[in-house]
Amino acid sequence: MKEIKIVVKDLSLYYGDKQALKDITIDIPEKRVTAFIGPSGCGKSTFLRVLNRMNDLIDHVKIDGEVYIDGVNIFDKSLDIVNLRKNIGMVFQKSNLFPKTVYDNIVYGPRINGIRDKKTLDEIVEKTLNQAAIWDEVKDRMNDNALSLSGGQQQRLCIARALAVEPEIILMDEPASALDPISTAKIEELIHELKQQYTIVIVTHNMQQAARVSDETAFFYLGELIEYDRTTKIFTNPAKKQTEDYVTGRFG
């Protein structure tokens, strides 16, 4: 029996008057990879950003519905959002490393959270770079500008940076879409490793990737959750016709 990490009930989101998400209800299991798929503009990235309340940063956004992580209502007015975000890592479509050294990028999160001791920071750096399978490649380049690394390396560095604050959940918004096939394969391998320890939600427009990497898959269309089931079922025997049309490439 799988444990549930995130519970979402009837979640709707409005940009001004436009409704971007309609009554999403979904349970996301712990320590598994859940993929969100669907055509461009269907709301999957928007929904991802609801989970760590990144939408709070945008003007004119209204949210209805409930989201619980470990039973905690994340929209509770007295909740520490900063702590929420610290415990949820986010990896974006394009690497957004800071224009600082490799070392400073990784320790940014821990430093923000009050960790000053150099020895502790060094340990965190080595641990997370190993977790992200990039330690050997950058261990001699700690003081280089992080932006001098290749695209694939930068993305893995972003993952390491997110891991440095010890989240339990990792959200990934099309992490490999800007990368070449070899780097993509490395990232997918990484995800496979990480899911043993972390709950991972990945948004992807690449169906084959979703099929390779995820345990559960949710299909979104025009802001609605059309179908959510085990990945194997979604791709071999989907229950809804829309899902079938999408995964067989009839549209999208």
Place this chain on the structure above:
Amino acid sequence: MELKKRKKDFTGALSIGIVRLMFFFLVMVLILLLTKIFIEGIGVISLNFLIDEPRNNMTEGGIGPAIFGTVAVTLLMILFTLPLGVFSAIYLNEYAKDTFFTRIIRTSINNLAGVPSIVFGLFGLGFFILFIGKNMDEVLQTGLLFGQPALLWASATLAVLVLPIVIVSTLEALNSVPKSHRDASYGLGATKWQTIRNVVLPQARPGILTGTILAISRGAGETAPILFLGAAFFLPNLPIADLCIGGYCIPIINPTEQFMYLAYHIFIMATQSSNPTKTLPLQYGSTLVLILLTFLLNITAIIFRYRFRKILGRL
């Protein structure tokens, strides 16, 4: 039909030619004028000229105290206006939502930029000297008199005048930091202020520096606002006093004193000189110094801005 087309082409080409001519005419006039200043003024400039004080009603000597006064005033001005302008821009770009209040603030910035410089002078007199200064004297009762034309109030007034420059440059600098960097920071669990301090401001530094340089250049060139805020044509001493604590005295700028100012100096020499023929070469010399100063500052700012725009473009 063929003739009409040719006529059309002709008027078109003529108009473009006129526009080109206008432009090059302007450029020529400017170059001529600047060359004239250079030629007439370069002979006068020497190290002595830059350091000496004026003698014999400015028929001899130099502009040393005027340069000192300009530096002192603009330094104090930056001290006032830089934090104010940067924090203002931070609020507008990082905190403010798009409300009516915010739009009024932006309109005020544009309006402030359009206030005539002499009105700033009146403001400095009416507000800083007669209101703040007088009240300071009543409340503080120090030996120094604040309710009079002084370096402090000239700096404060110029600070308000150049405030829009600092705000606009800082806004541009803050805006140029990509949103994705802020997102990354928030995603790692940083507060808004932590994000501003550790991610946004460091990247915005070059832009802020550009704004500072432009503000200094503008402040150094302004004359009208300080006409009755403490600028003087000739002072026997520099506005320095000794600050004595315990047994140790260090010389500091005395902000309650009057001061000499290069731009003001040029104005007085040009309009109220008792012996125009003798002072004319020194007028050219002083003007050349002021222009070189302004150009140097502006070119530095422009190059700086060009370089940091290029760096960001590469990102």
Place this chain on the structure above:
Amino acid sequence: MSSEEQKDFFEKSADSKYAKKIGKYTRLKESAIKFFFAVNGAMALIFIILIFIFLFKEGFRALEHIRLLDFLYLDRTDSAGNVQKVFEWYPTSDEARYSLVPLLLGTLLTAIPATIISTLFGVGTGIYLSEVANPKFKEFLKPAIELFAGIPTVVLGFIMLAVGASFFNDLLNPANRLNAFVASIGLSFVIIPIIASLTEDALHSIPNDLRMASYGLGATKWQTISRVILPAAFSGVSASIILGFGRAIGETMIVLMCAGNASNITADIFLSVRTMTATIAAEMGEVSQGSDHYYALFFIGIVLFTITFFLNLAAEIIINKMRKKNTF
């Protein structure tokens, strides 16, 4: 989820890392920081309001002894008993006269020709930069314009005094050597960069699609500029002219040094004139605080500030409208 699973799920919240509430201290700290920045943010607004207040505070006191009508004209009865309207600014005479009319006319006589000349050259330069000049050349020119825009006005005044006045004196033989015309030429050096720069911005921001459409229909370059691009950029260009005009009205040093400073009522630009700005600049140093003359100078300041305030507002409204409608 079954109800059993649900119970387990919600019980997790007690130990969950995600359950942390905001500390009161943190909340206060963040609010304080935001408030601090908000106060700074409002400073520009606060200063405009302060300028208003303190200008009006001193300026309205002029009305204690000077009637509002006196700022327009004074009625003088001559020996024969005829009443004449006198439009003179002469506060230091026994019969103190405070008419703003000669000063207003002086301002207009310098500002209007300057704006006309600057519009011609400024828009022309703007067109040149945006549409005609080689793009590589342009990259070097825009900063160059900025450089020239940074020339201190006292330097321009000096140049006109030292070189320009004599040049035009020999050329045109005006009645007064220092006159409105010389001043307006000097003003043009300040205003042309303003108009040129804003015009270039406005023209440049017209999407290339319009140009392509025009060329595609067989129009020449000049036809495209004059019939498609300039009209599309009309708001931006008009706003720049209004701002230039406002600047011309508010300029002090150039008119102080070059316009002659004789308070004449005239439409002849070759006579000396006195502007509002020059009057304040020249006389403020001489008045005794608290005298009628002193307050009258502040009153001029009010008039000046009000005029430029509304001109700036107008330009801003035009620019905002153009941003909304997306014409330029």
